[in-house]
Amino acid sequence: MTILVSGLSGQLGHALVDHVxxxxxxxxxxxxxxTRLRRRIESRSREIELVEGDITARDWGLDRAALERLAETVTCVVNCAGSTDWQGTAESLQMSNVVGAVYGVGFAARLAEISGRPVPYLQTSTAYVAGSAVGVVPETRLGAGGDRTRYEHFKWMGEQAVLRRAAELGVPLLLARLPALLGDSRTGETLYKNSLYLLSERWNDLPFGLLPAMKNARVDCVPRDTAAKVLIALAEGIATQSLSDVEIVHITNGAQAPALRALVEAARMIDQHAFGKWVRIVAAGRDHVVNVSALGERFGRLSAKWQNTLIGLRYIGLDRSFDRGNLLTALNALGKSAVAPSISLEAAARLTFGLHPGRESIVSPKHRSLVRFGA
Structure with a gap:
């Protein structure tokens, strides 16, 4: 199998370099x-060929000669590229998360046309296309909704466009939704980006030290190396046409995702001196959490950090779990059940708060975040 992957310079991409x-x-x-990507590839002694292109251009910016060369070997296209900027403009989110994804389907179709054999397409998305849904979020196509953030909306639009385009062109498609990505499960290594899945750096500035959340709120988070291993297994499955009946999967912990209250208390027990002020989680209803999380976009005068803080509330404060029945069925069929996401409460707390053993804290003591999730 030869896979072509976009987005190797991102959080998930860094893990893929280690496992592809x-x-x-x-x-x-x-x-x-x-330069940084090449150095990482060299330091891992990986033989990964890099090709210059652009996902926001037709055929991902490659000319006919390049397409013919790639068509000889590529058996699967995996798109991990896209914007995760919660404060991104509509134009930037549209180009990265919708246009680029649709062009990826066309790119796979063009390789199939040249090679004379199917070239499947694996598109990564986010579990947060669920918007403010609570309860069990199914591994199915989701309908339109008015409570999605701008980021969630364009991710949802990208899914709809990719599903339609793949059906039109006859491209075998698998859509993989991911939750928040933590650093490496072994080393804690992660990337810093402007827009992370976090409660921002305002931990000490929360009004009255109160954190509103639903009573049984869960935080679904997966180490990036775990997600990478699952993604590779799925790519192998669609490349060999072993997963022809699966359309959407959630690379999540499902019902085993840590509860917010337990996660916070576990972190405090691991290192009670690692935080400044402590917060108290107060019970709130779904509508309260959703309305507060939307304030950042309703009032543009708020700073970007505060907007990210508010948006981050819905990713830790809602009582929901992401179904992963399709994922487990697919991994079992591939004999890869062992790579299914599974994270202990202690590991989740250490990685989330940067309390990985044997390393200095990932987060500066002056900027302790609740959730240091990578994009």
């Missing part, structure tokens, strides 16, 4: 330097 098969091709943008 020997024959892997990475698509990188011409406009950005690849």
């Amino acid at each position: 098969p020997a024959k892997t091709i990475g698509l990188v943008r011409r406009s950005t330097g690849t």
